[in-house]
Amino acid sequence: MWLLPFFQKSRTFTKSILVLKNPEKKSALSEVNGINQPNSVSDAVARQIQNFRRKQPSAAELVSNILKGDKTALSRAITLIESTNVDHLAKANEVIQGCLPHANKSVRIGITGVPGVGKSTFIEAFGKHLTSLGKKVAVLAVDPSSSISHGSILGDKTRMEELVKDENAFIRPSASGDSLGGVARKTREAIILCEACGFDTIIIETVGVGQSETAVHSMVDFFLLLKIAGAGDELQGIKRGIMEMADAIVINKADGDNIAKAKLAKTEFNRALHLFPAKNSGWTPKVTTCSAFEKTGIDNVWSIITDYFQLVKENDYFDYKRKEQNQFWMMETINEQLKTHFYNHPEIITLLEQNKKAVQNNEVSPFAAAQLLLNQYFNNRK
Template identity: 75%
Template sequence: MQNKKSHPSALNEKAGIAPPETTSLTSIGTIQHFRKIQPSATALVEGILAGNITALSRAITLVESTNNNHLSKANEVINACLPHSGKSMRIGITGVPGVGKSTFIEAFGKFLTNQGKKVAVLAVDPSSTISHGSILGDKTRMEELVKDKNAYIRPSASGETLGGVARKTRETITLCEACGFDTIIIETVGVGQSETAVHSMVDFFLLLKIAGAGDELQGIKRGIMEMADAIVINKADGDNIKKAQFAKMEFNRALHLFPAKKSGWIPKTSTCSAITQEGIPVVWEIIQKFLALTKENQSFFEKRKEQNQYWMLETINEQLKINFYNQHEIQNLLEPTKKAVQNNEISPFAAAQKLLNLYQNSKNNQQNMD
């Protein structure tokens, strides 16, 4: 029996001309070189004041850095930008997961840019308590707004900060305002009593709700409801319109249970659909009325003064914590002390006092050496 001639597989590729390199190695090297160059604080400030988005993004990254070596440079940038800030409308937006915050913000942001506004969205994404990672997918969810030349979206990880507010969100607001953005929107990770952190850095606090999800019962609860300047029932479209109108009435009744606001503003309720754009202009009208009232009776400016003081104290607390954990002696003793607490060899309170005493003694020794 004759052996059949073996034929090469049709899947084999014939030798031919190699395709050209699609990426220039020279270009890659140039890009990497420029990325390594850190611009000076003066260069960053000049870029921000000129409306350069790249300079703004690099400055925000610098401000968010936990590296102590970046602190003085970040402070220099913030202080230089401070005189050029404070002229925006700061809006905080919160709501339970699934309420449609990102969709609403995109529709609202597009409405504002069409009105000639420059909008910066500071979206705070939740960080995992296990891996400490964060998806930072807001630019993907707001695919229309991200392409708008008058909009800027900056996602940040919440980390361990109270209320899901990024550690340096307050400073980021200052940088965005100096860059020319007149409307700052802060999207939080969700609803909770700790949302006071957001409330303490915005002028107007908007609470998004949805109908038919038991939210009507939440209306009589204190905390988040007391902070809201407006309640907007989202997804008021299709078969959900009647439910949204009913929810609006329920929230109106609930708002009468709360004491009047110091500013004299009476919180409003409204319905909207981020999909059909229905009701979006009404939300802006509510905010405009709030601005007119609070600026006329000066409560707008008084609130900002109180917020500045609050964030000074918060910054002191945070910096003390950073200094404590970055001290060499504390780092060496922290893990053994944790194990001693776990094994009931020392009480948590005594252990904490021991570490605090060590920190204070170390600081005193350092001062004596200086």
Template identity: 75%
Template sequence: MDKPKAHKTALHEKEGIAQPESVSLDAIEHVTKLRKIQPTAQELVNGILKGDKTALSRAITLVESTNPAHLEKANDVINQCLPYADKSLRIGITGVPGVGKSTFIEAFGKHLTSLGRKVAVLAVDPSSSLSHGSILGDKTRMEELVKDENAYIRPSASGDTLGGVARKTREAIILCEACGFDTIVIETVGVGQSETAVHSMVDFFLLLKISGAGDELQGIKRGIMEMADLIVINKADGDNIKRARLAKTEFNRALHLFPAKNSGWQPTVTTCSAVTHDGIPEVWKTINDYFDLTKANNYFNFHRSEQNSYWLTETINEQLKSNFYSRKDIADLLEQNKKAVQNSEISPFTAASILLEKYFSK
């Protein structure tokens, strides 16, 4: 600690005796040393492959790191884990706030672990960097599941862009699989395009709903119905049972309006109660039917391979755009041209040529 300075005022105090250090220097040295001993990539991989949840968490933290220095190590861990990944069932779950996602995932997850499965729960929530984790942030929401040794719950990765959050989640899936988790549940609250991102990283997509005031289908986000492999109407208990059944009929009718899926699967609707656990085993049975079908007709493998190609192209395209739009001179010129285009002073295509010429000339 610095000595107090001498003051030339009436409030001057005598210097007094030297104060003892409030923190032991030995202790500081010890902690600093510990912090520096980051596990190597190899150590993390070994831990993950042994099923060590601490190693898994550290590796996911590494993957989520925005420090460019960590990128190479993270890629190394991922690529070493890849041969052991790809063996789980990946299930996406979405639903608006209030639909009971956490309670459902807890009941569903406990059912799976009771059958001997190992369940990892991840979340995609691009809003969490603002709201500081609006989903899964509070692990106590899944009190039982979090204590289950065959379950692993990881709050949403934060990030500025959906692309960044999605990449981190997708890599976390690989790590969880290498760690021995055979069922990965990806939760999303459906902000922006996050459902599309989750849909492109899972095998099965579950839409959670509750029965409402009759006009069930109004207010469903564009495209979500078409993505769903299963619609589960939650809170089908007590006074709600009748309404839930009516909602089931209405959703079933609506599902038949959509074109057949490439998977050969006809989406279905079921009701459940995450509180009484009624219907939870049936949800799992339906998901199993889906996997039986798509593994038999080889859609499962085809789809995963397509998803890998998609993420390769998607990442490249995002980076190409990011490189263009983040350049200061381009951003200024774009601003200027956007105005001219909106005022019909030049055509969008001429404006694009001007911008691209500038970009590629440098």
């Protein structure tokens, strides 16, 4: 007990020393101010970029730069035609009209398949093969939009990291939005701009929604269906619809232990194709295997596509199909612009909100409300 006062005095003395050494009592989690890093962004360059982005080029300037092969102008023009702002419609139509005489000089290839089949990997390997042959390749990749947040990842450039660095390639991801058929709303117009920019091979990658691929089929010359073996989808693939539209079926991921399964799937799909009626083009669809990961069989796919184009150009089916597609997209454009103008009409916007509440409260039927809105719209157009 006689040592207790001594220890008490010792603790007091130690505490006083600590207080003197660190009078602020900083926390152990406190940080010491380091060296201030210099500004990594030049203010002058930042202002220059902001002014460049703020300046909107005219339609004539966009067309002129697109015809020179300017990818930046091409990207800005595609953004313009994808805009839902009605004020941009006239300028977008002017750009398309200016590019139209320089379009229709490419081959258009649509590629579809179920999610996970390896579309992006295949397109990168296929695109690199085409650029090695001296082709200029434009990839219009369509990403699915969320039905909840309405957002889209648009990550195809990240997936195609080798192709995106190729000087003879252009990759443009677009969100599908509320469009059906696995393509974006303005993919057809984007094709015209890419052709005017000098790209001789246009690849359209769909979101891969299964059998709802009629939209992409109506804008391409060759329709390629990607499949995988051993996934239990052979019966699903044999169903009429998606296979009936395909000009070629490519079984991807034919590598490693999957080679035998891919060969078996090739045989099954070949048998199934004989059940379908002959195509108007006179072409017999082909089935082949490849490995986009190992880059094997890609040259055989291009050989099949080359044989197809040689046939349809000799029998004039190529030009016939292009004319039919132009007529189809005229009707689709009319429908799209009527829809856009209807929903952006000032009176319809107000009246639509009122009728939504009335329909939700069962005060009026959805059909009567729709008819009321249409009558109001057409009366205003008189």
